[in-house]
Amino acid sequence: MPPKNKTKKTTKKNTEKSNFADEMVDIFYRRSVLDVAVLQGHIALQYESVKKVQPDRIDLRSRMRHTEQKLQHERQDHRDVNSDLSRQYKTMQTELTNKVKRMEKEVSQLTEELVQCQEELSKEKREREQVEREKDATIAKLQHKLDNMETNYEKILHENLDGLTSQLSVARQGWEDKSTTLHQNKELLPVFGLNARHI
Incomplete structure (x- = not known):
């Protein structure tokens, strides 16, 4: 059997420890209750804020959807404008290319005509000079x-x-x-x- 003195000390220590633990649990409990109350207050405030913000959020979502649709329309319009401008550019480029080809052909024909006219003019000049020489000789x-x-x-x-x-x-x-x-x-x-x- 254990000595009696030791048993009393142990019990006393255990009692003190138990009281201390109870106090600590009580402090933690009170503190937890306060924390829960504070958190509930925060939650209530946030709920109120959310409740107040909810119509704004719905309005913002609606505006955002409207803006997204508008952006989609603008993108589509932009694509359509780009497509139209690209088509016009290609058409103009084709027309310009055809016009350049036509003008090059005309220039080529005119150059040939000019060469032919210059040759004829040179021939006419030679003939006229010959006629003038003959005329001068006759005179x-x-x-x-x-x-x-x-x-x-x-x-x-x-x-x-x-x-x-x-x-x-x-x-x-x-x-x-x-x-x-x-x-x-x-x-x-x-x-x-x-x-x-x-x-």
């Missing part, structure tokens, strides 16, 4: 003939004039001889009693 030839004819006509004219002058000189001499004879005969008329006016 020079005709001028030479004209000069020769003029010289010949002058010679003929001088010869004829000289002949005419000599003939006139001979005729004059004849007239002067006749005139002298006539004057002499006129002077003799009064001798015969004739008037020269009546004859």
